[in-house]
Structures are given as structure tokens and as C-alpha cells.
Amino acid sequence: MSNSKLYKGSLNTIILKLLTENDKMYGYEITQKVKALTKGELHITEGALYPALHKLEAEGLLDVEIQKVDNRLRKYYKLTDQGAKETVNRLDELADYIKTMQAFVNPKLA
């Protein structure tokens, strides 16, 4: 999803976080949003995104709703109740990770 290996593991959290802010989004929209929000730093590939969305749905964290716009399919995803709860946990974990690594790299500021 990017040139750096560091993003490995954070895709699910990124998706969930976006869906707390946007109610419903479709796959392509997510890729564009992430690119915009990170100023091009983070590029989500389709090969990573779509399987991730399917998995989150299978886990009961997302619901799907198919719409046809301009004769093109869109699969809108939104958080389930469980998904909303789980997102809180994932964001906490991410915050912890960032804090830990921040302190590790820059101990003086801790």
C-alpha cells in the first residue's frame, strides 16, 4: 500500500477510521480519500483494499449496500455497531503503537 513496509498492518485501521467520519464509502472512494488526506504519501492498492473490505465484512464489522451510479456499480460500506466499537479499540492500539515508537526513536521527548 506504499513504498514503506511500515504501513503493513494499518490498512484495516485506516478503513475503519475513515468510516467513522463518512458514514458510508465505496472502495474506490477510500483509495482517493487516503491519497488526498496523506498528500500522496500513502497509496492503497486495489489488491490490498478489496480483500480487506471483504474480510471486515465477513468479520461483521462492515455492512454492504450496492448501488448503481452512472451505470457503474458501487459497493458502499458502513460500520456495523460492532464495527464502531472495534474501531475504538483499533485506534487505541494505533495510538499506543505511535506513542511507543515515538518514544523509542526519540527518547528525549518522552
Add this chain to the structure above:
Amino acid sequence: MSNSKLYKGSLNTIILKLLTENDKMYGYEITQKVKALTKGELHITEGALYPALHKLEAEGLLDVEIQKVDNRLRKYYKLTDQGAKETVNRLDELADYIKTMQAFVNPKLA
């Protein structure tokens, strides 16, 4: 290397960073140091660590020196010149990642 998937990809950078501060370290010492520095948050498994060290050595970023202490083997690793240079890059990448994710999770503070 931890309960969170987020650490995936950061092990090499962690090793390199430690070796900029300690001149030479052996595997077991690294696991203990990381545990201490992160207050138990990050636990490096041996199954991840030793192959990582071997790979960094194969890439020419680390040099090895074997010593026998108390009748036990220790393989001391230290940064090569190339390793020292590469560490700077890896730490920059890590800093970028942290910055990007920080901004993503907490846009208000950006």
C-alpha cells in the same frame, strides 16, 4: 513480535536504531533491551529476531563477531558503515510514517 499487527515491518528499524546507541549487541540482549525500553509493550520473539539479524548481515548492514562468555556463545552484531547510513534512512521513513499516521488519526493537531 507483539500483540498488535502494527509492529510488522518495524523490527529491522528497531534493531538498527539500537545499534546506533550501543556499538555492539547480541540477540538476546536486544530482546531484553526492547522489552525494557518499551515497558513490556513490545516483545520481540526469537523466531523473528534471529532471521532478521541474519538478513541484515547478509545485506551488509551488520557485522558479526562471536564471543564465548561463561561457556555460552554470543554473537555480537554491530553496524557496518553502510548500515549506519541506511539506519538514517530507515529512521527517516519511520518518522514519516509516524507523522502521517498521527495526522491521519488526529487531523486537528496537524
Add this chain to the structure above:
DNA sequence: ATATAATACATAAGTTTCTTATGCATAAGA
């Protein structure tokens, strides 16, 4: 004395998560 934990290395099988390479289809722009 003796079992367990700590120290110290190593590898192999399996899992997760991604990249890269495809494939299909419609719409817009050069």
C-alpha cells in the same frame, strides 16, 4: 538434589498482509 526459569543460539511450518499482475466493464478526455 532436582526441577524450572533464564540465558543464548537456531530453524521449519504456517499465517497474515501485502504487491504485482491480471481480468472485466463503463465513462471521460486527449
Add this chain to the structure above:
DNA sequence: TCTTATGCATAAGAAACTTATGTATTATAT
């Protein structure tokens, strides 16, 4: 009319782990 953008999908392979072993010495606890 060719390429790019939009929109979905999957399959093969790579990378980075976890989990489970294995060997060996030393220290600690019972």
C-alpha cells in the same frame, strides 16, 4: 480512437511475522 479514470474482483507470489521446536549452559527455587 486511444488512453486515463472509475469501479469492481481474484490469483500468485513475496515479506514479515508467530508458533513450535530443538540444543546447550547457568542460575534459581523447591
